Amino acid sequence: MEINLKYFRIYIEYIFLIVLFVCILSPKIAKILSNFYLCYLFILFHELSHVFVASILRKDIDKLNITLSGVSVSFKIKRYEIGNITTKLELLKDIAVYLAGPISNLLLSFLFFKIELVFEINIFLAFLNFLPIYPLDGYNIINRLFRVFGINKVKASIITDNISNFFIFAFILCSIFIFIYLKNFSFIIFSFYLLVLKYINKKTLNF
Numbered sequence: 001m002e003i004n005l006k007y008f009r010i011y012i013e014y015i016f017l018i019v020l021f022v023c024i025l026s027p028k029i030a031k032i033l034s035n036f037y038l039c040y041l042f043i044l045f046h047e048l049s050h051v052f053v054a055s056i057l058r059k060d061i062d063k064l065n066i067t068l069s070g071v072s073v074s075f076k077i078k079r080y081e082i083g084n085i086t087t088k089l090e091l092l093k094d095i096a097v098y099l100a101g102p103i104s105n106l107l108l109s110f111l112f113f114k115i116e117l118v119f120e121i122n123i124f125l126a127f128l129n130f131l132p133i134y135p136l137d138g139y140n141i142i143n144r145l146f147r148v149f150g151i152n153k154v155k156a157s158i159i160t161d162n163i164s165n166f167f168i169f170a171f172i173l174c175s176i177f178i179f180i181y182l183k184n185f186s187f188i189i190f191s192f193y194l195l196v197l198k199y200i201n202k203k204t205l206n207f
Helices: 014-025 027-032 034-056 085-111 116-130 137-148 153-182 186-200
Strands: 002-004 009-012 061-067 070-075
Touching (some): 085 137
Parallel strands (some): 009 061
Antiparallel strands (some): 061 070
């Protein structure tokens, strides 16, 4: 389902609406999925922080995607020449937009530090999104930083991809360690999710 607003579109996945509707009707299912939706709420806040900062910096928002697997914001891509003063300004704006998400989670963690679950979820989301792994915010931040310091777009992408591959490999190893010693399979699932996103959405610009 797609909703057209004045400045951007909102896409809501039908399966997400079905699961949400079932939770509203069934308190038992809602209780089982309560932590998931709490985490989802903070992810939505994270993405809306991107939207808020992008709006202030006059970046054109294309679409807010709300699906069962997560929330993402896509922005209209503006083509500009490398080495140009405006280009560096646009790159710095991009960095500010990417930083907005994890910083918003850090702010929430400090505001609600007395609520252990809320604190832990937001610290985790902030830490996770600072990792330089595609398509997380950290990846896009260092990619833009390389370009701000004069490295051309193609070379910056190659360097950032190599860094991303190293960190995803390290993340997978940590996920296996967590599974073996803590019996928590969620990190392995998330690692697989990141790998799928890398090869399906590599050519899209998502915040």
